Amino acid sequence: MSDTHPADTVPSGADAKIADAPESWPVERSVERFRSHKVGMRTDWVEMPGPGGRGTNPAARDYMEHPGAAAALALDDAGRVLLQRQYRHATRHLLWELPAGIIDGDGEGPLATARRELVEEAGLRAESWYELADFFPSPGFSDERIHVFLARGLSEVPAEEIDFEREHEEAGLVAAWVPLEDAVRLVMEGRLHNGATVIGVLAAHAASRDGFAGLREPVEP
Numbered sequence: 027m028s029d030t031h032p033a034d035t036v037p038s039g040a041d042a043k044i045a046d047a048p049e050s051w052p053v054e055r056s057v058e059r060f061r062s063h064k065v066g067m068r069t070d071w072v073e074m075p076g077p078g079g080r081g082t083n084p085a086a087r088d089y090m091e092h093p094g095a096a097a098a099l100a101l102d103d104a105g106r107v108l109l110q111r112q113y114r115h116a117t118r119h120l121l122w123e124l125p126a127g128i129i130d131g132d133g134e135g136p137l138a139t140a141r142r143e144l145v146e147e148a149g150l151r152a153e154s155w156y157e158l159a160d161f162f163p164s165p166g167f168s169d170e171r172i173h174v175f176l177a178r179g180l181s182e183v184p185a186e187e188i189d190f191e192r193e194h195e196e197a198g199l200v201a202a203w204v205p206l207e208d209a210v211r212l213v214m215e216g217r218l219h220n221g222a223t224v225i226g227v228l229a230a231h232a233a234s235r236d237g238f239a240g241l242r243e244p245v246e247p
Contacts, residue, residue: 054084064128066091092170096139097126097222099158099230100150100177106203107227108148109218113198122202122212123220124174135246136173145183147199153179156241158229163221174226175244176233206231 052073060067067090073082100108109122125147129139137155144150159174204212209227212218218227233241 052082059088064093064130088167090168090170092128092168094129094136094171094173095126095222096129096136096143096173096175097124097226098140098144098152098175098177099124099226100144100148100152100180101206101230102180102203104203105206107206107209107230108150109202109204109209109223110147111200111202117219119219121220121223122218123223124226126172126222137175137244137246140173140175140177144177145188148201149183149185149188150177150180151183152177153181155244156233156238157244158233158241159225161221161225172222173244174222174229176226176230176238176241178238206234 054071054073056068056070058066058068067088069086069088071084072087074085076083102108108125110125111120111122113119114121125140125143127139127143127147129136131139131142134142140155141152144152154177156176156178157173158176160171161174162169162171164170206227209218210231213224213227218224
């Protein structure tokens, strides 16, 4: 027997509409705890429903303010995905990832960020772009939103056209072209852990069943 209350269920069937939607509960007060050049930490006292839904009960919620990020799943004509190994200090791991970066350029949106990162990290351009996934990696702790795009029709960018010098973690990037089916197996075996990479690989595999015909055209906000 399910413990789910009938009022908490959504009707099944063709008319059921299940989709995330913007919502903002009232904030009694807000305090900024920390601010760097990339992210911030804030505490909001949010007006939450009281016991039994009666009245409100302000509750403190700590979260990270983040500009968002974008990733490019580059898929070549042989059906191989580009993965790059990079050191991530917060996790103390070398992670295999898709080319990706923070949306921090002036007036830059997610697609422009993905294009830029593909050039800077991989020296590649793509003729066609499609949206694979759009997700919040840690919605209980951060407002970060990551967009993952499929990049097709790849070509190398001449070195003289790349106005970017890799340093720090990016200086030691190691690249590998992995067949999409093998990348899925690596995810299922627990050998890949980067969120955008896991979601992007599985989404690309699902989208490949109809030849990627069902993917959305990217729309910049």
